[in-house]
Amino acid sequence: MSTNKASRIGEEIWKTRVDKVNAELVTLTYGTIVAQLCQDYNSDYQEVNKQLDKMGYNIGMRLIEDFLAKSGVGRCANFRETADMIAKVGFKIFLNVAPTVTNWTSDNNQFSLIFDDNPLADFVELPDDGRAQDELWFSNILCGVLRGSLEMVQVQIEAHFVSDVLRGDDTTEMRVSLVRYIEDEMPPEEE
Amino acid sequence: MSILNLPLEFTGAPHNCGRHSPQNTFSSSHAQLSIMTVFSLIIINKAGGLIYQREFQPGLRKLSTNDYLVLAGTFHGVHAITRTITPRLPLQNTASPVVASPGTNAPTTSGYSYPNPGVPASGLEYLETEKFRLTCFQTLTGTKFLLFTDPMTGSVETVMNKIYELYADYVMKNPFYQLEMPVRCEAFDRHLAAWLRGRT
Amino acid sequence: MAAPRHSAMLSISNNVGTPQSTSSDKTQIAQPQSPAQTPGLRVPSNRKTIYDRHLNRSRNAELSRASFAYLFAEMVTYAQRRVTGIQDLEKRLNEQGYPLGLRLLDLLFYRATSTSSSALSSSSTSSSPPNRPLRILALLHLIHGPLWRLLFQRSADALEHSVSPDTPNEYMITDNDPLVNTYISVPREMSMLNCAAYIAGVIEGVCDGCGFEAKVSAHNQPTEMWPSRTVFLVRFGDTVMEREKVLERQGVK
Numbered sequence: 001m002s003t004n005k006a007s008r009i010g011e012e013i014w015k016t017r018v019d020k021v022n023a024e025l026v027t028l029t030y031g032t033i034v035a036q037l038c039q040d041y042n043s044d045y046q047e048v049n050k051q052l053d054k055m056g057y058n059i060g061m062r063l064i065e066d067f068l069a070k071s072g073v074g075r076c077a078n079f080r081e082t083a084d085m086i087a088k089v090g091f092k093i094f095l096n097v098a099p100t101v102t103n104w105t106s107d108n109n110q111f112s113l114i115f116d117d118n119p120l121a122d123f124v125e126l127p128d129d130g131r132a133q134d135e136l137w138f139s140n141i142l143c144g145v146l147r148g149s150l151e152m153v154q155v156q157i158e159a160h161f162v163s164d165v166l167r168g169d170d171t172t173e174m175r176v177s178l179v180r181y182i183e184d185e186m187p188p189e190e191e
Numbered sequence: 192m193s194i195l196n197l198p199l200e201f202t203g204a205p206h207n208c209g210r211h212s213p214q215n216t217f218s219s220s221h222a223q224l225s226i227m228t229v230f231s232l233i234i235i236n237k238a239g240g241l242i243y244q245r246e247f248q249p250g251l252r253k254l255s256t257n258d259y260l261v262l263a264g265t266f267h268g269v270h271a272i273t274r275t276i277t278p279r280l281p282l283q284n285t286a287s288p289v290v291a292s293p294g295t296n297a298p299t300t301s302g303y304s305y306p307n308p309g310v311p312a313s314g315l316e317y318l319e320t321e322k323f324r325l326t327c328f329q330t331l332t333g334t335k336f337l338l339f340t341d342p343m344t345g346s347v348e349t350v351m352n353k354i355y356e357l358y359a360d361y362v363m364k365n366p367f368y369q370l371e372m373p374v375r376c377e378a379f380d381r382h383l384a385a386w387l388r389g390r391t
Numbered sequence: 392m393a394a395p396r397h398s399a400m401l402s403i404s405n406n407v408g409t410p411q412s413t414s415s416d417k418t419q420i421a422q423p424q425s426p427a428q429t430p431g432l433r434v435p436s437n438r439k440t441i442y443d444r445h446l447n448r449s450r451n452a453e454l455s456r457a458s459f460a461y462l463f464a465e466m467v468t469y470a471q472r473r474v475t476g477i478q479d480l481e482k483r484l485n486e487q488g489y490p491l492g493l494r495l496l497d498l499l500f501y502r503a504t505s506t507s508s509s510a511l512s513s514s515s516t517s518s519s520p521p522n523r524p525l526r527i528l529a530l531l532h533l534i535h536g537p538l539w540r541l542l543f544q545r546s547a548d549a550l551e552h553s554v555s556p557d558t559p560n561e562y563m564i565t566d567n568d569p570l571v572n573t574y575i576s577v578p579r580e581m582s583m584l585n586c587a588a589y590i591a592g593v594i595e596g597v598c599d600g601c602g603f604e605a606k607v608s609a610h611n612q613p614t615e616m617w618p619s620r621t622v623f624l625v626r627f628g629d630t631v632m633e634r635e636k637v638l639e640r641q642g643v644k
Contacts, residue, residue, distance in 0.1 A: 014455075021570065023452035024498070025542050026459045028491045033466055036487060040473075055469065059461040061370060066359040066457055068331055069352070075331060094458045122449050125441055128431040152332040165440075168433025364457065364574035366464035366471075367581075376576040381618065 006084040009071060010092030017070050018093055027122045034138060045135035056144020063094065064149035075153070079178050082155060083111050086146060095119050115172040126166050133168060137161045146176060154182040227390050228341035229350060230323060233259065236371045237333040239267030243374040247387050251323055251339060266337065270327065274314035330355065357382050446501060460574050467586055477584045481608070485592035492596015499537055523601055525643055527627065527635055530601055534594055535564055543570050560627045564594070567617040585609040587621045594623055604628035
């Protein structure tokens with residue numbers, strides 16, 4: 001499946017099949033979650049990153065069902081197709097953005113998602129405490145979402161942010177790596 | 192036991208060609224449009240455990256809870272075996288450079304398309320008797336939805352898709368639902384029943 | 392009571408029109424810097440900061456209801472791990488909603504003045520900039536109408552005053568089908584719980600932000616037609632009720 005086709009699917013689902021809410025309700029709700037974590041963990045940002053990733057993982061394990069039910073797409077033929085599905089269908093129908101897929105490694109096992117827009121971070125400025133801009137990945141929940149949702153369809157990945165405009169970087173970039181395909185309930189067939 | 196809500200009684204399934212008379216061909220095509228008899232729904236988790244069972248319309252005899260558990264477990268096992276005997280996806284000839292690259296940690300099962308998640312496309316999808324048809328839909332995540340319908344009913348795909356959407360909404364978005372555990376979500380029951388009522 | 396809660400929200404600035412982050416830097420204003428920029432923070436060279444984007448940018452933006460549902464579900468799950476009972480859980484959800492109320496209030500006023508087309512309070516039909524509500528009823532109309540429309544794209548379903556002479560400080564805002572509870576089924580053993588306590592917190596934030604000290608709680612009042620019908624009980628503090636009497640005598644509307 002081509003990138004264009006994935007984009008068309010994403011657009012179509014967003015337009016016709018997605019129940020909407022005010023974006024600010026989502027943005028502010030996410031903000032209050034991060035703020036609460038910073039408070040509960042006494043601004044230990046490493047721990048906050050970890051908690052956000054964990055929350056995202058929990059969300060991903062559930063969100064994948066909505067993705068599959070709404071999109072009706074089947075299993076991806078390869079990791080490149082998976083990347084397009086994530087960027088052009090997944091992000092589109094849940095966050096109304098379609099990050100750019102780029103920076104592939106030659107073995108096609110790693111790519112980057114570049115976000116021009118990140119609705120989770122609208123209105124956000126990190127605390128000016130000399131540490132948050134170096135330690136906190138504000139949108140880290142998204143890494144967990146990808147990890148959780150792909151694991152449910154037997155694709156194990158690793159994801160982390162490498163830059164964020166909230167930290168003063170020029171782009172917001174997430175790096176996604178294929179770890180392995182998880183063998184399903186079946187033992188592998190004898191060759 | 193006769194099937195309720197049917198204008199005529201049939202003895203065979205609609206696509207059982209040998210026994211088709213012109214009369215019931217006519218009626219069964221109408222039945223597809225006007226009658227969508229959904230007897231009951233079962234949901235089976237990844238491990239083969241029964242996590243949901245609910246009747247919507249009368250027509251089948253009730254089973255004991257234990258029998259439903261056995262049914263879920265047995266079906267799960269049979270389904271797995273039918274997957275085993277299903278050939279895997281053939282190798283696609285799309286140029287995927289990684290297939291040739293040794294030393295990566297990617298799966299290198301030769302003879303299959305890359306990447307091969309090691310999952311056959313499908314297993315058992317239908318089971319049919321004179322009085323009901325059992326349709327199984329397995330999601331890519333491994334959950335199975337088993338729908339018991341009238342055998343006259345044509346494709347149950349629309350019903351199945353809607354059930355999956357309702358499950359994604361009212362089960363998976365409920366913070367009090369724990370994954371893989373029995374489904375006790377009042378809003379799911381309510382919306383499912385209302386939607387099925389609206390169809391029949 | 393309002394003061395400590397205000398300060399608790401400062402840890403992460405979801406900066407909705409509140410100048411808090413710059414207020415402490417007034418001494419450095421002589422430096423040749425963008426006045427809105429906080430000196431200690433790095434900014435992207437393309438200046439993609441909150442100060443460079445229009446506050447109305449996301450005004451009509453939409454996201455999926457599912458995204459909200461997942462985040463809210465995680466908030467509930469996370470809160471549940473750290474509390475001992477239903478009341479405690481509702482208190483925590485209330486506290487999470489409170490800062491939103493403060494921010495949304497600023498946003499409502501800002502937008503009402505900047506566009507000056509739609510009036511905030513239900514009573515005013517003139518095009519003059521709306522003022523902060525001074526009386527209880529004006530405040531409640533602000534919540535029932537503009538706040539609800541901002542959050543849920545529709546007004547709340549009812550606004551009532553307690554009929555009991557013992558509780559003249561109690562008001563009720565009803566939502567027949569609260570958006571936050573759309574996908575939630577509360578287990579039988581927790582039947583008292585209403586996760587819309589989060590929205591009760593938002594309302595409390597709006598009240599406090601306007602200078603009306605209040606306690607707000609969410610209660611299940613299901614009907615056959617509306618199984619998740621919720622009543623938000625707003626109880627104003629004594630000082631608010633006293634001021635209300637004074638304003639009434641002075642004829643302030």
